[in-house]
Amino acid sequence: MLGYYFDLALRSLRRNKVLTALMVLAIALGIGASMTTLTVLHVLSGDPLPGRSSTLYYAQVDPRDMNGYLPGKSQPMYQMSWIDGMNLLRAKRADRQALMTGGLVAVQPHNTMLDPFYEAARYTTADFFPMFGAPFEYGHAWNASDDEAHARVVVISAALNDKLFGETDSTGQTLRLSGAAFRIVGVLGNWHPNPQFYDLLRKSYDENEGVYVPLSSSQDVGIHHDGSVDCWGKGGTGINPDHASRCAWLQFWVQLDTPAEAAVYKTFLIHYSEQQNALGRFQRPPNVQLRDVMQWLDYNQVVPDDVRLQTWLAFGFLLVCLVNTMGLMLAKFMRRAGELGVRRALGASKRSLFAQLLVESGVVGLAGGIGGLLLALLGLWLVRRQPAEYAPLAHLDPTMLLATFLLALGASLLAGLLPAWRACQITPALQLKSH
Template sequence: MFSYYFTLGVRSLRRNPALTALMVLTLAIGVAASVSTLTILHVMSANPIPHKSDRLFVPLVDNGSPENWVPSEGPNDRQLSYPDADNLLRSGVGERRTVMYNVGVAIEPPRSDIPAFSSTGLAPTRDFFAMFDVPFLHGQPWSAADDQRAADVVVLSREIAEKLFGDASPVGKQVRMKGTPYTVVGVIDTWAPLPRFYKLIGGQRFGNGEEFFIPFSNAIRHEMVHNGSMSCSGSRDPGWAALLASECTWLQFWIEAKSSSDRAEVQSFLDSYANEQRKLGRLKRNAPNMLYNVMEWMEEMKVVGNDSKLAAWLAFGFLVLCLVNTVGLLLAKFSVRASEVGIRRALGASRRDVFQQFLIETGVVGLVGGVLGLVLAFAFLALIGMQSKGMAAVARMDLQMLALTFLMSVAAALLAGLLPTWRACQVTPAIQLKSQ
């Protein structure tokens, strides 16, 4: 019986083409608008590293000045000072640790046909690559010994490696950066976690990643200027050494534990470390020491902002408005078929049979609206992606959202069709037969 009613639903689309087209278009626009915003929200809030997100932690100790501090205002900054980062790096806490900051340098290509160009990269420790599952196309990360001796080594992105050396492996070759020859030890493959959770402070949270990686100790040795945000609660002396000794916060730190159950152990260590530093006259605010896993860190940094959530609610509000209009159009469509319903009822069809038939017809409308809505959603996402590289990275639909588009369209049509279908079932056969 379902296949028969479905066939009737397909045929009914041709009865009043103008009214049917208006219903399908109204439903498609509402579904496309809501799915587009929901797709962006889905990508932005997705777990970027689900298999270990509960054992990767960002530690924070508040080293701000106690003057005029209100505890409800939260920590001084969401980064660490060099003394704290260096102490945590040497502590041995967790299975892996990495500290990082953004750097920008001029690269002098080995090829004469390419002029020097500026490039942005990251200065982490060796553990960075294993912590965040960075894939390698050629070579490997630098060694622990390279970290200790601040070696002039570099890991290139695939894009930069191909620009400088073509398709051949550049491992073992040299490239001059900031006037210093660096030996290439590896090339990472395409790696673009969404969002770039490992470095939410400074730079783009979505879009292209770093173009190169050098050891953190090397960047410190070469006094490479920090390319990002910095917070200093008090004055400091000029110079690189003064920056390293200051309480200015400008470094981002991650700890990887062996399992999520080790969180309490990491927190205990962080509390013990803060207490020791207070005995040395630091961390005078005596604020709580914070530890965030990946998803908590994304929430703390408001990766999904209130404006994105508001846009999603407005889109669903627009969908409700489209459903109200669809209800009116379905009432008009079914009202002209009162005589047909009266004859069917007189021939023995029950109200349940009529309800099933008309509801399946509205499902057919929803299915057609879903196809058109999918096309419009891709168009909307393409327009959104044209705004910036960051938006282009999140404005893409996966299989989950593809299935949701059809499910939402059919569900919306069925919801809109409940009242018109119920009204159609209330037709009195005798009155309709007398009017014929």
């Protein structure tokens, strides 16, 4: 029966080509605009580490003085000082933990055909790689012993490996960074978490570091970080803070595999703050936060407000398109009153007629979905030409491809409900008498 209704729908749509084209165009325009903005929102608000993000937490404490303190309202410092970061790292109260910062490092290639250049770098500790699930194409990460020994080792990205060494395994090679020699122990595989949740102060989207070195070694060599620094009291200006300064410039992430472990760790942070307060380092009452990845992204409002606004506006436009489509369908179905009256007189039930007209609406929706997909691809191409940092990520993935047709089909069926119901209320006797 469905095949029969589909055949009737195609015949009906071919008889009224102009009206059909207008309905398909209205659906396509609404779907194209909606899916363009929805795809951008989907990319920006996605989980950067599916399956892991609920066990990764960003830890914050508050070592500042009482200046500007508002009880119950003040948030802890965004980053960690060196003293607090190292204290928490050495406490080893989490399943895994990583202390880090970012910067730019001068790369001096062995290949004389390449000029020296600067590369984004991450100075971190050994647990960074297993904690965040970073895959390796060649070699492996360094270990905790390398951190303790201040080893001159480095992990590089696949893109940097290809640039410096071609598509070969570069592990064991020497790489000069800011004048110091480092031994390459690993080359990362395809790993591009977006947003770059672990350090949102540098860049949120579409940039992963090419160089990863032990935090301890970066300090020995004098590779300075290139990020935000927040100082308090007489901590200084924040330019190249030393380890004893009252400045926060490091990020501290921990892996806690269960909610119970997270609760225990937050209690540990409170006790740590109380201890530091007793020692005179902290002046404020314990003020700590422990947010998982998605909570951290929500807190930082990573998705730009203009993207959310554009999405709402696009769906408002889709609603306008649906109202127009509903009007066109109502006019089309009512013009077929005679045909529908004859079918009723021959024994067709209202339910059968309703199903037939909804199938016709669905066909319009599928055709509009194809047009909307093409318009969405065009819209995303235009988004990728914008200067926004997230622009290169605007691509339609399989999930959004399926959503395009589901939205088009659902929208057309919704638009066809009222016209189909009205058409089914036609009295057969009146139509037969008029004919």
